[in-house]
Amino acid sequence: MIYQKQLIHLLKKRSIQINLSFVRYARPFKKKWMFSLHHGSHSNELALEYFDFAYPLIFHRHWPSIRLALLSLPKPVALLNPYSLSNKNIKQKLIEQGSVDMLRFDNEKLREDFNLIQKQISNSDNEYQIKKLLEQKENRRLLGTSDLVDEQEDINEEEEEQEEEINEDDDMNTFNQPEPVKRLDEIYKLALEQQAQSVIKGNVVSIVDDDKERDYRKIPPSWHVYTFPRSNMSRFEPAKTDELGLLDYYCMDGACILPIIALDVQPFHSVLDLCSAPGGKALNIFHMCPYIQLTCNDINGSRWKRLIEVFTQTVPKDTLAKHVKLVKGDGCLFGERQPASFDRVLVDVPCTSDRHALITAFNIFSKKRIQERVELPAYQRKLLESAIRACKPGGIVVYSTCTLAPVQNEGVVEQAIENLASTSNKKSRGYQGKVPIKCEVISTQSLEKHYAYFFDFYAKTRYGSLVLPHISNNFGPLYFCKIRRIN
Numbered sequence: 001m002i003y004q005k006q007l008i009h010l011l012k013k014r015s016i017q018i019n020l021s022f023v024r025y026a027r028p029f030k031k032k033w034m035f036s037l038h039h040g041s042h043s044n045e046l047a048l049e050y051f052d053f054a055y056p057l058i059f060h061r062h063w064p065s066i067r068l069a070l071l072s073l074p075k076p077v078a079l080l081n082p083y084s085l086s087n088k089n090i091k092q093k094l095i096e097q098g099s100v101d102m103l104r105f106d107n108e109k110l111r112e113d114f115n116l117i118q119k120q121i122s123n124s125d126n127e128y129q130i131k132k133l134l135e136q137k138e139n140r141r142l143l144g145t146s147d148l149v150d151e152q153e154d155i156n157e158e159e160e161e162q163e164e165e166i167n168e169d170d171d172m173n174t175f176n177q178p179e180p181v182k183r184l185d186e187i188y189k190l191a192l193e194q195q196a197q198s199v200i201k202g203n204v205v206s207i208v209d210d211d212k213e214r215d216y217r218k219i220p221p222s223w224h225v226y227t228f229p230r231s232n233m234s235r236f237e238p239a240k241t242d243e244l245g246l247l248d249y250y251c252m253d254g255a256c257i258l259p260i261i262a263l264d265v266q267p268f269h270s271v272l273d274l275c276s277a278p279g280g281k282a283l284n285i286f287h288m289c290p291y292i293q294l295t296c297n298d299i300n301g302s303r304w305k306r307l308i309e310v311f312t313q314t315v316p317k318d319t320l321a322k323h324v325k326l327v328k329g330d331g332c333l334f335g336e337r338q339p340a341s342f343d344r345v346l347v348d349v350p351c352t353s354d355r356h357a358l359i360t361a362f363n364i365f366s367k368k369r370i371q372e373r374v375e376l377p378a379y380q381r382k383l384l385e386s387a388i389r390a391c392k393p394g395g396i397v398v399y400s401t402c403t404l405a406p407v408q409n410e411g412v413v414e415q416a417i418e419n420l421a422s423t424s425n426k427k428s429r430g431y432q433g434k435v436p437i438k439c440e441v442i443s444t445q446s447l448e449k450h451y452a453y454f455f456d457f458y459a460k461t462r463y464g465s466l467v468l469p470h471i472s473n474n475f476g477p478l479y480f481c482k483i484r485r486i487n
C-alpha cells in the first residue's frame with residue numbers, strides 16, 4: 001500500500017512537481033486527490049524546449065529535420081580492430097551484411113558524381129538538391145540499375161523537386177514548425193543571451209586553405225570504418241572477443257572520423273587527446289597511425305576507467321605499453337605544465353551533448369546546473385587555449401564538440417585564438433612574460449566535399465565544419481575546427 005508521504009517522495013524523486021496545497025489536505029487514495037504535473041521539468045524535456053527555442057533561429061527550415069533525427073536512433077559505425085585475430089573474417093562478414101568501408105567506399109566515384117551534378121545545377125546553390133540527386137544516383141548504382149546519367153531524367157527530377165520543395169515549405173510553415181515559444185522564463189532568457197554572445201566577429205582569425213590539394217583517398221591500411229549505405233537503418237551485432245580477449249570492432253558515431261582525418265597524424269608524432277574518455281576518437285587516432293606516442297587524458301575518474309577498459313579490450317598489452325600513455329588530470333593545466341610538447345592535439349571538449357541531452361534525465365539542462373551551463377563556453381575556451389599552448393609551433397590542434405550551439409563552437413574558437421594573440425589578457429591568467437601565440441584556421445571545406453555522401457554539413461560555418469543530424473544517415477551533431485599554431 002502506498003501512502004501519501006511515499007508517493008510524494010516518489011514523485012519528487014522523478015522531478016514531478018506537486019501542487020502541495022492539495023496534497024496537504026488529501027488523504028490516501030481519496031478520489032479527488034490532485035496534483036499538477038509541470039511539463040518540462042525533466043532535464044531532457046528542458047533540453048528539447050531550449051533547442052526548440054534557440055535552434056530554429058539558427059537553422060531555420062532545417063530545424064524540423066534535425067530535430068527528428070536527434071529524437072531518433074543514431075546510426076552507428078563499426079571501427080574495425082586491426083589487432084583482433086578475427087579481423088579478416090569480420091571484414092568479410094560486415095561486407096556480406098551490406099555495410100561499406102566509409103573511408104574507402106567508392107569515394108572517387110562519389111566525387112565524380114558530385115562534380116557532375118554540381119555542374120548540372122550550377123545556377124543553383126541549393127545543397128539539398130545536390131545531396132538528393134547524389135543520393136538517388138547512388139541508390140540506383142547500389143541497386144544495380146543504370147549507372148549512366150540520364151540528363152533529361154535528372155532535369156525533370158530537379159524541376160519536380162523544386163516544385164515539391166516549394167509545396168513542402170508551405171506545408172512546413174503552416175503545420176510542421178515547432179510551436180512558437182511564449183514563455184520567457186529563465187531558460188529562454190539564457191538562450192537569448194547565448195544567441196547574442198554567439199555573434200561571430202569573423203574577421204579576427206585568418207583562414208588558409210592548405211588542405212585543398214590533400215588526397216583524402218590515401219587511408220592507412222590499419223584504419224577501417226564500416227557503415228551501412230544512406231537510408232539503410234541496419235544495425236551491427238554486438239562486438240565479440242577473440243581468443244586473446246580483444247574486441248573485433250568498436251561502435252561509435254560515424255562523424256567521429258572527421259576530426260581524426262583533420263588531425264592528420266603522421267608516423268612518430270607525439271599526440272595528445274586532452275579530453276579522451278571513453279576513448280572512441282583516441283582509438284581512431286591509434287588505428288589511423290599506430291607508430292606514434294599517444295597521450296590520452298581525462299579528468300573524470302569513472303570515465304577514465306572506461307578509457308582504460310576500451311584500450312585494454314582493443315590493443316594488445318605490449319603495444320599499449322609502448323605507444324599509449326593514459327593520464328588522469330585537468331586538461332586546463334597541460335598548456336602550463338607541458339608547453340609546446342605535442343605535434344598534434346585533439347581537444348574534444350565537454351559540451352551540452354545535444355543528442356545525449358534528449359535521452360538523459362539529469363543532464364546539463366537541469367535547473368540545478370544552470371550556472372555550469374552558463375560557464376560552459378568559458379570552460380571550453382580554457383581547454384582549447386591549454387591545448388594550443390601544449391602544441392608545438394607549426395603543429396595542429398583540432399577542437400571538437402557534439403553540440404549545434406554556435407556559442408560552444410565557432411564562438412569558442414574565435415575567442416581562444418583572439419585571446420592567445422593579445423598580450424593584454426596574459427597577466428590576469430598567470431602567463432606573465434609569455435609572448436602572444438598566433439594561430440590560423442585551416443579550412444576543412446575539401447574534407448566536407450570528399451565526405452558529402454555520408455554527412456550533411458551546415459553550409460554557414462565560418463571556421464570549422466558542422467555535421468547536421470539527418471534521418472537518412474543519422475550521425476552527429478559534431479563540430480570540428482582545424483587550427484595551426486604558428487609561433
Ligand SMILES: C[S@@+](CC[C@H](N)C(=O)[O-])C[C@H]1O[C@@H](n2cnc3c(N)ncnc32)[C@H](O)[C@@H]1O
Nearest residue numbers: 275276277278279280281299300330331348350
Ligand atoms: C565529449 S567527452 C570526450 C569524448 C571522447 N573524446 C571520445 O571520443 O570518446 C568530454 C570529456 O572531457 C572530460 N573533461 C571535462 N573537463 C575536463 C578537464 N578539465 N580536463 C580533462 N578532461 C575533461 C570529461 O570527463 C569527458 O570525458
